Amino acid sequence: MSPGDGRWFLFNASPDIRTQIESFPPLQPSSNPRGRTVPLQAVLLTDAELDHTLGLLLLREGRGLVLHATETVRDTLYGGTSLLRTLEAYCPVEWQPVIPGADVPLADGLSYQAFDVPTTKRPRFGSDAGKGRVAGYRLTDERSGRTLVYLPSVQDLTAVRDQLDDCTCLLVDGTCWRDDELIRLGLASKTAREMGHMPIDGSDGSLARLARLPIERTIYTHINNTNPILLEDAPERRILEQHGMEVAVDSLDLRM
């Protein structure tokens, strides 16, 4: 995301970050005299999942990184996956603690407030405390007052309901269509919810909940390759579209 002045901020750093940067000219280092440094101001982490953090190691060749993360996420990246310790062997890392509820100015006219996203998922690494393991972000364009909520991992929308009521745009967890999707396919022994992700379908799924809210654009993201909404001709995709909801695609450009 960017306030529009050439500075860019990233939500999470996925393992395909190089491909993302290569396909997005404003983030390319070519205009920069140091050649390898992308015009990236900071990375805002929602959690310590490998698929959200491995890309940090691919950003190691710049002058350093500013990382926004909760204390729990930072501790997991240090003592659990050790990713931060490895990264610091290559470049300086400045940690900005993410504190739920605090207003954080990112740039002129752009600020965020993070909020705790409770989860009962048992983590592979680090503390299994309920709090601090997953953060959601509410970004505000202070000129227009419009807000975007980023929520790629959420187990239960009830707990974060306050955040959804007046947001303009929502990027929300679309990992699985059904709660037992991975069990049916023989890929896992856990439900989507047990893995920290609310399914889309069902009376207690995210679609039924979100369809009732006055959000301008609701866009499913963090979609697993087993989720039929990825197929343009799938009936599940049609259902989403009938509810006015969208499926995130690479290089989706959102303007606030």
Added chain:
Amino acid sequence: MSPGDGRWFLFNASPDIRTQIESFPPLQPSSNPRGRTVPLQAVLLTDAELDHTLGLLLLREGRGLVLHATETVRDTLYGGTSLLRTLEAYCPVEWQPVIPGADVPLADGLSYQAFDVPTTKRPRFGSDAGKGRVAGYRLTDERSGRTLVYLPSVQDLTAVRDQLDDCTCLLVDGTCWRDDELIRLGLASKTAREMGHMPIDGSDGSLARLARLPIERTIYTHINNTNPILLEDAPERRILEQHGMEVAVDSLDLRM
């Protein structure tokens, strides 16, 4: 690489391994009932560099991995970057120690011998012992007797000269064209050689050395984005081609 019976082995696991697998149908898990498991028998590591090992974490969702690595490389992956400890939290990892000079059958008709590639480069992690940090591999097709040598990191060809004399195909370190390439561009304060990579150009560069050897195909690999041989119209590329040498490209298919 594959002996041709549907089993595949990988040299190193780069961060773009998912893209590699997606663009290479024989490695795709679609034909496999478990869906996420690629028909990968083992990964053979030349060293512990992040760009050669981060992709291991992207292979964590299968039934497990077999990893060929020297003891020094394994120790660095455990105690240095901690990548192996993280991987083992997701799937079982079977370590096959790589011992220089030993004949190792990989599959019917396909075997390898690893050899030590001495380096004086100071490692960021782990032991700075000269031995064991970098391995080269000599693959032999036992039916034809033809051999391929894989050498993506090499500081001095003299030390591995015996391996080059009778190989059919050589995949060799092409990181930099000039020894001072990264210094000139202001990207680093070290020469290519100080970073463990023999430059291509110059009287003591790899091109002058390799051009004299009777190798059928010599293919430069591990090419940095500063190296002009990546540009099809660069004079440096022309020089390589005039010596009958090649530049590796994605999805290059070599048949022994």
